[in-house]
Each structure stands twice: as structure tokens, then as C-alpha cells.
Amino acid sequence: MSGLNDTAAPVENFGTAPRPPERDARRAIGRGLLRRCPNCGEGHLFDGYLKVRPACEVCGEAFHHHRADDFPPYLVIFIVGHIVVPLLLGVEKAWHPDLWILISTFLPLTAILCLLLLPPVKGAVIGLQWGNRMHGFDPAAHDPADPAPVPGTST
Numbered sequence: 001m002s003g004l005n006d007t008a009a010p011v012e013n014f015g016t017a018p019r020p021p022e023r024d025a026r027r028a029i030g031r032g033l034l035r036r037c038p039n040c041g042e043g044h045l046f047d048g049y050l051k052v053r054p055a056c057e058v059c060g061e062a063f064h065h066h067r068a069d070d071f072p073p074y075l076v077i078f079i080v081g082h083i084v085v086p087l088l089l090g091v092e093k094a095w096h097p098d099l100w101i102l103i104s105t106f107l108p109l110t111a112i113l114c115l116l117l118l119p120p121v122k123g124a125v126i127g128l129q130w131g132n133r134m135h136g137f138d139p140a141a142h143d144p145a146d147p148a149p150v151p152g153t154s155t
């Protein structure tokens with residue numbers, strides 16, 4: 001007998017599994033802004049400037065599940081643009097400085113702001129993902145990016 005339900009996943013336990021405890025996403029974002037582990041707040045999130053550690057050195061929380069991707073640079077461009085462009089327009093309107101003065105001040109300012117904001121914003125994005133159990137940060141969900149377990153082996 002064939003039907004639409006033949007290919008559907010079994011749903012007999014759907015909704016009855018115990019829900020994991022809630023995570024405080026705001027606190028996790030704050031800890032990420034400080035470049036700390038979103039779980040314990042003690043361990044370091046990064047190993048270097050932007051390289052995320054595989055796991056927290058204090059509590060062991062795995063970080064390799066994060067999928068920050070291009071979102072932190074997008075946010076940084078958004079934030080820095082909203083700081084630099086009004087400032088540039090205000091300076092131009094108020095003092096009409098020479099173009100070389102604008103270029104020699106606002107280009108470095110833009111680059112420095114981007115470089116300063118990128119690590120904390122990336123940490124906040126990872127904290128947001130951890131706090132909301134996104135991607136592989138939910139231990140009850142299977143992360144398709146994780147390697148599939150080999151049948152017959154136990155880990």
C-alpha cells in the first residue's frame with residue numbers, strides 16, 4: 001500500500017519529548033559581545049582575531065556548530081555606515097573641508113571601526129545562535145554539518 005504517509009518521518013513521539021531548559025539569549029549575546037563563552041561567560045570564544053575555538057576551555061561547550069557566516073560583516077557594515085555617513089555629511093555641511101582631509105580621516109576611521117567591531121559582533125551572533133539553540137547548538141537536533149555516525153561504531 002502506498003500513500004503520502006509512507007515517506008513521512010515517524011511522528012509518534014513528536015511533541016512528547018522533554019524540552020531542554022531555556023537559555024537566556026540576551027545574556028548569551030552579551031557574553032558574545034565580550035568575546036566570551038555564551039554558556040559560562042568565562043572561557044574565550046575566539047582563538048585569535050576571528051577564529052572561533054572548537055569548544056570552551058572552561059565548560060567544554062562546543063562552538064563548532066556556529067554558522068555566523070556573513071552576518072557579522074553585514075551587521076558591522078550596517079552599524080559603521082550609520083555612524084560614518086551622518087558624521088561625514090555633518091562635517092562636510094559644517095566646515096566644507098578639502099576632499100583630501102575627508103579621505104584621510106574618514107577612510108581610516110571606517111576601517112578602524114570595522115576592525116574593532118567585527119569580533120564582538122561575531123561573538124554576539126554566535127551568542128544569539130547558542131541562546132536560541134540554532135543549528136547544532138541544540139543537542140536534541142541533528143546537525144547536518146556534523147559527520148554522520150558510522151554504523152557499528154560507538155562514540
Ligand SMILES: [Zn+2]
Pocket residue numbers: 037038039040041042043056057058059060061
Ligand atoms: Zn564555557
